[in-house]
Amino acid sequence: xxxxxxxxxxxxxxxxxxxxxxxxxxxxxxxxxxxxxxxxxxxxxxxxxxxxxxxxxxxxxxxxxxxxxxxxxxxxxxxxxxxxxxxxxxxxxxxxxxxxxxxxxxxxxxxxxxxxxxxxxxxxxxxxxxxxxxxxxxxxxxxxxxxxxxxxxxxxxxxxxxxxxxxxxxxxxxxxxxxxxxxxxxxxxxxxxxxxxxxxxxxxxxxxxxxxxxxxxxxxxxxxxxxxxxxxxxxxxxxxxxxxxxxxxxxxxxxxxxxxxxxxxxxxxxxxxxxxxxxxxxxxxxxxxxxxxxxxxxxxxxxxxxxxxxxxxxxxxxxxxxxxxxxxxxxxxxxxxxxxxxxxxxxxxxxxxxxxxxxxxxxxxxxxxxxxxxxxxxxxxxxxxxxxx
Amino acid sequence: xxxxxxxxxxxxxxxxxxxxxxxxxxxxxxxxxxxxxxxxxxxxxxxxxxxxxxxxxxxxxxxxxxxxxxxxxxxxxxxxxxxxxxxxxxxxxxxxxxxxxxxxxxxxxxxxxxxxxxxxxxxxxxxxxxxxxxxxxxxxxxxxxxxxxxxxxxxxxxxxxxxxxxxxxxxxxxxxxxxxxxxxxxxxxxxxxxxxxxxxxxxxxxxxxxxxxxxxxxxxxxxxxxxxxxxxxxxxxxxxxxxxxxxxxxxxxxxxxxxxxxxxxxxxxxxxxxxxxxxxxxxxxxxxxxxxxxxxxxxxxxxxxxxxxxxxxxxxxxxxxxxxxxxxxxxxxxxxxxxxxxxxxxxxxxxxxxxxxxxxxxxxxxxxxxxxxxxxxxxxxxxxxxxxx
Numbered sequence: 170x171x172x173x174x175x176x177x178x179x180x181x182x183x184x185x186x187x188x189x190x191x192x193x194x195x196x197x198x199x200x201x202x203x204x205x206x207x208x209x210x211x212x213x214x215x216x217x218x219x220x221x222x223x224x225x226x227x228x229x230x231x232x233x234x235x236x237x238x239x240x241x242x243x244x245x246x247x248x249x250x251x252x253x254x255x256x257x258x259x260x261x262x263x264x265x266x267x268x269x270x271x272x273x274x275x276x277x278x279x280x281x282x283x284x285x286x287x288x289x290x291x292x293x294x295x296x297x298x299x300x301x302x303x304x305x306x307x308x309x310x311x312x313x314x315x316x317x318x319x320x321x322x323x324x325x326x327x328x329x330x331x332x333x334x335x336x337x338x339x340x341x342x343x344x345x346x347x348x349x350x351x352x353x354x355x356x357x358x359x360x361x362x363x364x365x366x367x368x369x370x371x372x373x374x375x376x377x378x379x380x381x382x383x384x385x386x387x388x389x390x391x392x393x394x395x396x397x398x399x400x401x402x403x404x405x406x407x408x409x410x411x412x413x414x415x416x417x418x419x420x421x422x423x424x425x426x427x428x429x430x431x432x433x434x435x436x437x438x439x440x441x442x443x444x445x446x447x448x449x450x451x452x453x454x455x456x457x458x459x460x461x462x463x464x465x466x467x468x469x470x471x472x473x474x475x476x477x478x479x480x481x482x483x484x485x486x487x488x489x490x491x492x493x494x495x496x497x498x499x500x501x502x503x504x505x506x507x508x509x510x511x512x513x514x515x516x517x518x519x520x521x522x523x524x525x526x527x528x529x530x531x532x533x534x535x536x537x538x539x540x541x542x543x544x545x546x547x548x549x550x551x552x553x554x555x556x557x558x
Numbered sequence: 559x560x561x562x563x564x565x566x567x568x569x570x571x572x573x574x575x576x577x578x579x580x581x582x583x584x585x586x587x588x589x590x591x592x593x594x595x596x597x598x599x600x601x602x603x604x605x606x607x608x609x610x611x612x613x614x615x616x617x618x619x620x621x622x623x624x625x626x627x628x629x630x631x632x633x634x635x636x637x638x639x640x641x642x643x644x645x646x647x648x649x650x651x652x653x654x655x656x657x658x659x660x661x662x663x664x665x666x667x668x669x670x671x672x673x674x675x676x677x678x679x680x681x682x683x684x685x686x687x688x689x690x691x692x693x694x695x696x697x698x699x700x701x702x703x704x705x706x707x708x709x710x711x712x713x714x715x716x717x718x719x720x721x722x723x724x725x726x727x728x729x730x731x732x733x734x735x736x737x738x739x740x741x742x743x744x745x746x747x748x749x750x751x752x753x754x755x756x757x758x759x760x761x762x763x764x765x766x767x768x769x770x771x772x773x774x775x776x777x778x779x780x781x782x783x784x785x786x787x788x789x790x791x792x793x794x795x796x797x798x799x800x801x802x803x804x805x806x807x808x809x810x811x812x813x814x815x816x817x818x819x820x821x822x823x824x825x826x827x828x829x830x831x832x833x834x835x836x837x838x839x840x841x842x843x844x845x846x847x848x849x850x851x852x853x854x855x856x857x858x859x860x861x862x863x864x865x866x867x868x869x870x871x872x873x874x875x876x877x878x879x880x881x882x883x884x885x886x887x888x889x890x891x892x893x894x895x896x897x898x899x900x901x902x903x904x905x906x907x908x909x910x911x912x913x914x915x916x917x918x919x920x921x922x923x924x925x926x927x928x929x930x931x932x933x934x935x936x937x938x939x940x941x942x943x944x945x946x947x
Contacts, residue, residue: 170658214800224612229686230641230805233937237805243821245800246937247647248639252619258636261660262651269559269657271650271798297618409660411603411634416619416626432632548622548635 170268174394174403175554177205177387178515183503184351186381190219190226190282193383194235197508198278201385202239206397213272215239215246218259218279219507224294226282235278244276252298253456254543255279256384256510257550263388264406273390279511280383291379295506298544303417312376314418314545315457316368321424322459323370326474330370334361335480336458337374337500343487344501346528351380351503361458375458380503384512404518407536408443408553410436416547430467430540433551437538438469441553445469448553449534450520451491452513454542455498464540465493468551487529495520495529510541514552521556559657563783563792564943566594566776567904572740572892575770579608579615579671582772583624586897587667590774591628595786602661604628604635607648607668608896613683615671624667633665641687642845643932644668645773645899646939652777653795662779668900669772680768684895687933692806701765703807703934704846705757710813711848712759715863719759723750724869725847726763726889732876733890735917740769740892750847764847769892773901793907796925797832797942799825805936819856819929822940826927827858830942834858837942838923839909840880841902843931844887853929854882857940876918884909884918899930903941910945 179200181193188196194217202208215236223229232246249259256279266272283291292310299305304314322328338358344350356374364372394403412432415421422428438444448470455461465476470491479485485493496502496516499509517537519525537554568589570582577585583606591597604625612618621635638648645668655661672680681699688694693703711717727747733739745763753761783792801821804810811817827833837859844850854865859880868874874882885891885905888898906926908914926943 170660215802221612221618223610223683223686227686228690229610230688230933230937232640233687233802233933234689234805236802237809237936242803243801243817245650245822245939246640246802247650247800249651250637250639251621251635261634261636262638262654265651265654265658265660268660269654271559271654271657294612297612297616298622299619300623301617411636412632413604413622413625413635414631416623420626428632433634544619544622547626548619550634 173406180384183382194280197383197385205387212244214275216259218256251543253506254541255507257541279508281505281507283379300417312368319459334358340500344497347496377499377504380505382505408437408441414547429549433549437551452539513539562795569773572771583669586772586774594776601633603664605648607645640932642895643930644896646930664777668897670894670896672768689806701757708848723747729889733886766888766893769894771894797826797830803936818938822938826940841928902928
């Protein structure tokens, strides 16, 4: 595969926002284009990662619409959708296009505007990613499935309620220093453990919010990187993997491990000729606190059953040996579903460029891993990014 | 780019069907897998091209769902959407994945189930591909925009109503021999010209139907082709291009030519090192009869203003010099939007393999061009396919 680089990033604040889905996408995209200094270069493709703009906002056909609004016609444009991992899947398509030589310069936008519909409607839209036959029609929700994972993990490995609370506490501590985060307020173990139950044992603070927001990255070939003279800030895509698992949780081999993550991580590490020990910083999909624990083990930065020990030791903190979600993760940064994967890549890249917000910057990371979940644990993308030097 | 081949094809009947969207996708996919003899090989990716299954059928997350149902977990799976060109855009992503080396074997499914909702609801869902600010809110419909194109083309080039009727007459003649076509009945110039007006000057028989259906293709690397020993039936992807135009028709440079088609065709021909004279057979997106005329000129098989002369001479018939839509096109084969692009590629491949239905097979074609429209004339994909020999 030809070398693939990311040369520009952009992101709006995440939260409950006034901007329309189009305005959010435009703002993130224009910031990424500006950051990449490609405004006069000419894009070959625009890829929009978004879960369900038609039902969340009544807006369709965003790929052409945004190519027009951003002034990059006649660049080919398309939308990619894999539920909440739509942003990472859009990034994968950009990597394939540049990696194949079909494109030299690709703009990727991840966006979701979730607050225009009532909360109950939003839940129904999100529930479409679950299995109707095996889950939704029996009243299961993503939180209920995550609660089953947590219960089983607690049973198998002895994880306690207060230990689990350390995960969102870390998320909020990091997010409190991220000016774009949905929640910028620290919380305590007591607040998490004693909050309103959503699906026992998970409380309100184990669950990420539904958010509005957008993120964008500019993906380029070596030719473009050299033409524009952006080698200093370019980040190389050294690995990418994409895996699925059985749609319904009940059909899977394990409740406490996601096969789709392992397939995606294996492929990414194999492509990069790396292993989990090479990773300096992780963005893991913590839509529910228990998922960060499971994901740590599935991508291989923690041994099975042992992730919580890393959390307790501070190893996953900003100053730790293997920082996880230093800008707040989905829990604190927020989770506009289609935007999240691109935001993870954007934040990982700012870490590698050592331009993360004050208090969130990890000490000189060289290799970043991002991990994004689509569906409930059944459609994962893992990327490995390195500083070019 | 690494070589990219298509080694298997499948398609359901198109029409108003009983099968669910999932059943349609499965049937086309299983036929393509069977045709490609890859059932035990292991897919790397599944790509689903579909315009709006959430609103047409209430079903979401089809990529994971189908990977599960087809037994190809943990293959990475995603959905691609560009309105009615979703199928071709999905194919483009498969070409990029195999062309980059990120994947060796990719299953592409195009599918749409449009008949579960009322006709008025279907029209509203389809209208989302148009510009709300400039078109939809003033009551414009795709047929109304196509009528404007026809009026202007008639004004500029002297095309007559009865001449235009020759296009759907040819479509139905060809479709009458295609056992999978939505309409398998010949029509006359008089029937077309005198049918109920949809948007003057276009009548009912100038407009394709809304249909249900699915098509699938198996995309593979040279390694797979050689491993499986399928060189004889493999077709090579020698060119692919993707272009956009301004979202609203009123913002474009011309009413009688689509810039997005020209951008896509230019890119495809450049990649293949070919020109329009090298093409032996075309699949052009004739959602409205006038579009076949415009498309012929935009891809370069007819001179500007002269396409109807080719039609009148019989050159675009099955036995002509440059057959267009020999299996019926969108008008007669039908138009389940997300399926159409894949069906075009499937039908073009059967032509190259000389396995098209009796009465539709062109004499020994070597090079096929497919052209698929997304939005109203603003998101086009053009492919160039050749027999491997």
